[in-house]
Amino acid sequence: MNSTLVKPVRTRGRRRKVPERGSAVAAHTTCYEQKAKVMGLKAANAFWNPFYYHPLRRTLTKPLLHLSDGQLLQELRALLYLAVASNRSLILPNVLGDRWTLGDGHYSDLFLDRALWPGFRTVHLADHLLPHSLSILEPSFYWRMARDFSDVHGASVPEAKVLSLAGGGRKRLALRQVENELLALHDHTRVVLHVYSSADGSGEDRTIREEKIKKAAERVAQWSADSVGSYGQFESERSTYAELPKLDYRRSHNKHVRYTDIARSIVQNSRLCDNFFVPDQGNRSCFNKCK
Numbered sequence: 001m002n003s004t005l006v007k008p009v010r011t012r013g014r015r016r017k018v019p020e021r022g023s024a025v026a027a028h029t030t031c032y033e034q035k036a037k038v039m040g041l042k043a044a045n046a047f048w049n050p051f052y053y054h055p056l057r058r059t060l061t062k063p064l065l066h067l068s069d070g071q072l073l074q075e076l077r078a079l080l081y082l083a084v085a086s087n088r089s090l091i092l093p094n095v096l097g098d099r100w101t102l103g104d105g106h107y108s109d110l111f112l113d114r115a116l117w118p119g120f121r122t123v124h125l126a127d128h129l130l131p132h133s134l135s136i137l138e139p140s141f142y143w144r145m146a147r148d149f150s151d152v153h154g155a156s157v158p159e160a161k162v163l164s165l166a167g168g169g170r171k172r173l174a175l176r177q178v179e180n181e182l183l184a185l186h187d188h189t190r191v192v193l194h195v196y197s198s199a200d201g202s203g204e205d206r207t208i209r210e211e212k213i214k215k216a217a218e219r220v221a222q223w224s225a226d227s228v229g230s231y232g233q234f235e236s237e238r239s240t241y242a243e244l245p246k247l248d249y250r251r252s253h254n255k256h257v258r259y260t261d262i263a264r265s266i267v268q269n270s271r272l273c274d275n276f277f278v279p280d281q282g283n284r285s286c287f288n289k290c291k
């Protein structure tokens with residue numbers, strides 16, 4: 001960055017120089033926690049690596065609501081497995097919570113009147129999971145690519161392929177079905193899962209129902225293009241939301257998933273981060289890595 005003004009600032013007793021250009025400010029963060037510095041740069045849309053932001057990177061993501069800790073962990077594990085099984089990087093989304101039921105002492109900072117929790121502080125993974133070709137990206141991955149890197153690679157940002165699947169209600173969605181549908185989309189670089197409630201509007205005319213699903217898929221595609229995740233209000237999102245099935249490796253004859261060893265490793269070595277939807281404590285949290 002070619003700065004036109006250097007403005008000294010004081011941080012924890014030390015003077016640091018922050019270059020300014022117009023209304024833009026470039027700041028360098030210092031963090032004593034492993035990996036949190038890069039996470040912070042990504043979260044602030046300040047990470048700069050043209051090879052990282054490549055349009056041919058194969059990705060997977062899904063909007064996530066926090067209905068309970070158990071439900072969220074179930075869906076996160078399922079997403080982790082699907083990403084590894086399909087050889088895709090997982091874009092961990094920011095999570096939408098119900099601001100009215102989180103209770104006192106829980107996360108109170110609102111973004112556009114929504115209670116959001118950062119994706120990089122959702123799931124804790126053991127280090128030995130990394131050999132499973134597990135790559136995690138930030139929610140603003142494609143937004144940043146469109147803004148800063150589309151001209152670097154000479155290719156446009158890939159269009160999102162929304163995979164809509166009915167779940168919830170009386171229709172039981174199997175994770176093996178999701179896996180098969182996802183693997184069939186091998187020609188699509190960018191896939192967004194859209195699992196909707198089959199109970200919603202089940203008595204409607206088929207044409208009307210299909211049109212509603214189509215419009216919902218378009219909203220999901222718009223959500224995936226946003227730098228944060230353009231959720232609606234929690235009550236509205238909840239009314240049509242359905243969960244991903246539980247990742248289970250104990251079924252006989254491998255009927256549940258294709259790769260039971262990977263599924264077992266993910267279930268046994270992943271959990272929610274501590275203090276989920278709880279405000280940071282103290283003044284040394286930096287971006288407060290997942291613990």
